Amino acid sequence: MGGVDSGPDDRPADLPAQAVADLIPIVRRVVGGRVGGHPAAEDLVQETLTRVLAASATIEPGMLEPYAIVTARNVVASMWRDEDRKRRNQHRVVDLSEPESPEARLVLDEEQGAMAQALARLTERERLTLLAHEVGGTDTRTLAEQAGSTAGAVAAQLNRTRARLRVEYLLAARQVEPPTDRCRPVLIALSSADQRRQREVGAAQHLLECETCAQLSEPLLERGQHRDGTLRIPITADPDIVAARTAVRSLASSLAFGPTELTVIATAVSEVCRNIVRFAGSGEVVVELLDSPRRGLQVVARDAGPGIDDVDAAMADGFSTYGGLGLGLPGVRRLMDEFAVASEPGHGTTVTMTKWERKDHG
Amino acid sequence: MNGGPALVSIMRQGSTLIASIHTALDDSELVRFEHDLVAQIGTHRSRGVIIDVAALDVIDSFAAHTLRRIAEMARLRGARTVVVGIQPEVAFAMVRLGMRPAAGGDHVTTALDLEEGLALLETAESGGPPGGAAGWSP
Numbered sequence: 001m002g003g004v005d006s007g008p009d010d011r012p013a014d015l016p017a018q019a020v021a022d023l024i025p026i027v028r029r030v031v032g033g034r035v036g037g038h039p040a041a042e043d044l045v046q047e048t049l050t051r052v053l054a055a056s057a058t059i060e061p062g063m064l065e066p067y068a069i070v071t072a073r074n075v076v077a078s079m080w081r082d083e084d085r086k087r088r089n090q091h092r093v094v095d096l097s098e099p100e101s102p103e104a105r106l107v108l109d110e111e112q113g114a115m116a117q118a119l120a121r122l123t124e125r126e127r128l129t130l131l132a133h134e135v136g137g138t139d140t141r142t143l144a145e146q147a148g149s150t151a152g153a154v155a156a157q158l159n160r161t162r163a164r165l166r167v168e169y170l171l172a173a174r175q176v177e178p179p180t181d182r183c184r185p186v187l188i189a190l191s192s193a194d195q196r197r198q199r200e201v202g203a204a205q206h207l208l209e210c211e212t213c214a215q216l217s218e219p220l221l222e223r224g225q226h227r228d229g230t231l232r233i234p235i236t237a238d239p240d241i242v243a244a245r246t247a248v249r250s251l252a253s254s255l256a257f258g259p260t261e262l263t264v265i266a267t268a269v270s271e272v273c274r275n276i277v278r279f280a281g282s283g284e285v286v287v288e289l290l291d292s293p294r295r296g297l298q299v300v301a302r303d304a305g306p307g308i309d310d311v312d313a314a315m316a317d318g319f320s321t322y323g324g325l326g327l328g329l330p331g332v333r334r335l336m337d338e339f340a341v342a343s344e345p346g347h348g349t350t351v352t353m354t355k356w357e358r359k360d361h362g
Numbered sequence: 363m364n365g366g367p368a369l370v371s372i373m374r375q376g377s378t379l380i381a382s383i384h385t386a387l388d389d390s391e392l393v394r395f396e397h398d399l400v401a402q403i404g405t406h407r408s409r410g411v412i413i414d415v416a417a418l419d420v421i422d423s424f425a426a427h428t429l430r431r432i433a434e435m436a437r438l439r440g441a442r443t444v445v446v447g448i449q450p451e452v453a454f455a456m457v458r459l460g461m462r463p464a465a466g467g468d469h470v471t472t473a474l475d476l477e478e479g480l481a482l483l484e485t486a487e488s489g490g491p492p493g494g495a496a497g498w499s500p
Contacts, residue, residue: 267422
């Protein structure tokens with residue numbers, strides 16, 4: 001990016017150029033105030049001055065300084081945007097937040113060690129393909145030709161490799177060894193955000209049982225977390241019950257549910273959450289908006305508690321909530337359109353229930 | 363109690379206590395409310411208690427059970443309880459959930475709103491002993 005230097009020197013008599021040069025301190029201050037000691041700070045100052053100079057002919061004399069300040073802000077903002085975009089578009093080998101301080105850079109060195117370790121745990125083929133794509137910049141089509149495969153298959157393979165790499169990286173960076181055989185498949189399924197695979201390996205259940213994976217899953221889940229229409233609420237104590245039913249109600253109100261249905265759903269959520277707090281101590285509620293076969297709301301309440309010995313007995317309907325095993329499950333079943341309990345003694349309980357939008361609401 | 367705005371308020375009007383719940387309560391808050399209310403019945407020598415639950419978002423099994431327990435304890439302390447303000451959708455959900463009286467058959471007296479509740483207590487008080495509506499039949 002050309003500096004402003006050539007301007008004043010070429011045409012020393014040019015008043016705007018001198019006026020723009022006078023702006024340097026203020027522009028530096030504006031930029032410095034926003035990006036601090038960022039290496040790009042001086043570039044941003046120069047970029048700002050270039051733009052101001054280019055526009056100076058059309059700026060009224062007294063307005064040069066305010067214009068420069070606004071321009072400086074815009075330049076800084078667009079740099080963040082660019083970096084943001086780059087960050088999003090880059091197929092990132094690993095999710096690291098951008099280091100912003102010298103300390104962070106030191107940490108980065110350590111992280112690179114972990115990355116090397118993680119790379120070493122991939123298979124030879126995975127590593128070569130990944131590096132050819134990420135580092136060498138070979139596109140998927142070329143890679144596919146080399147491997148006698150299709151671009152789509154290579155891309156899918158790359159995605160799986162990245163998912164594995166993220167997991168291996170986390171394990172190396174935190175210096176933990178997964179305590180069980182189930183951990184790795186679960187973590188990889190989470191890392192790849194593959195919901196089908198997550199169900200296959202029982203990821204949600206495993207996270208409740210395995211402290212190590214629960215902690216490791218946090219950074220892995222953060223990636224795909226912000227999907228609309230899905231809510232995950234940890235349940236550990238009484239106030240969480242109210243929080244859960246309030247949150248579910250507000251999510252459900254985005255569908256065509258009337259006030260009665262919203263209250264019915266909230267009541268059902270309240271009941272199943274209480275069972276979690278009472279009998280398992282902790283668990284979670286995952287709420288999802290469904291689109292097919294028609295619009296509805298699905299609530300999955302899950303815990304890793306003692307489980308229910310006799311699900312049939314728990315579901316036996318004495319009509320009174322206080323009859324039976326006192327779990328209130330028959331009542332909850334009446335509140336919802338669909339209802340299922342899966343439980344295994346010693347391995348917790350999962351209640352899945354659904355309320356469909358009524359057809360006559362359109 | 364816990365810093366923020368009051369979750370419930372208990373006011374005294376003559377020999378009647380009017381307890382209003384202002385927001386959704388969790389289980390421990392309900393239990394605390396129960397203790398406070400039962401204690402105040404003794405302090406104020408109340409003959410009637412009105413619990414206004416209009417602001418409760420749901421009355422699930424625990425909340426219903428708590429209300430029933432309060433009514434029973436109040437009865438044993440010589441006061442008659444009326445629950446007022448159950449919202450129509452809350453009532454619907456309660457019925458679906460299946461909150462019929464437990465084995466003992468102790469019903470909780472209810473009224474549409476505060477006014478009706480007070481009127482109910484008045485009739486009961488002038489007509490007969492607390493806790494039994496039977497008193498005022500001829």
